[in-house]
Amino acid sequence: MSLNRVTGTDETLKALQSGSVEVVWYAVDTGFEQRGVDSGGRVIGPIGYPAHEDWDAWSPFNDTKENAEQFMDTLVFLKNYEKMAALFSRSQSLELDKRIRYLKDNGIKTYGAVVTGPVKDLAALRNNALVRGIKVGEVRLWN
Numbered sequence: 323m324s325l326n327r328v329t330g331t332d333e334t335l336k337a338l339q340s341g342s343v344e345v346v347w348y349a350v351d352t353g354f355e356q357r358g359v360d361s362g363g364r365v366i367g368p369i370g371y372p373a374h375e376d377w378d379a380w381s382p383f384n385d386t387k388e389n390a391e392q393f394m395d396t397l398v399f400l401k402n403y404e405k406m407a408a409l410f411s412r413s414q415s416l417e418l419d420k421r422i423r424y425l426k427d428n429g430i431k432t433y434g435a436v437v438t439g440p441v442k443d444l445a446a447l448r449n450n451a452l453v454r455g456i457k458v459g460e461v462r463l464w465n
Contacts, residue, residue: 324455328431337452341443345373349434352421360415367413
């Protein structure tokens with residue numbers, strides 16, 4: 323889901339959880355998303371984090387810290403390995419220094435989210451004032 327405006331994750335969660343819809347992942351505004359390129363004109367990939375704790379043992383998004391805090395810690399860690407992280411993310415650029423600074427100055431806000439749920443509940447979100455657009459990326463039998 324793309325949103326009409328940048329909002330806090332709490333507002334996004336409240337607005338999009340309708341019926342059996344579940345918010346799975348937040349797309350985070352880092353100041354580069356409207357342009358889609360870095361200062362050198364290279365494609366910059368979107369970043370975000372899971373909306374809920376991830377109980378898999380390998381995940382850093384467990385119950386140790388809140389997901390937003392873990393997200394920031396992960397960005398700071400990845401800054402030391404930015405070229406490798408960009409390669410793995412299939413992004414030409416990550417601009418982690420600038421993004422981290424933007425997030426520290428502006429807070430973590432979201433411009434979109436990945437959601438899951440039954441088709442009728444997802445389709446109903448088209449009438450939600452916060453929703454700008456819906457793109458179906460993957461279809462599976464729900465639940």
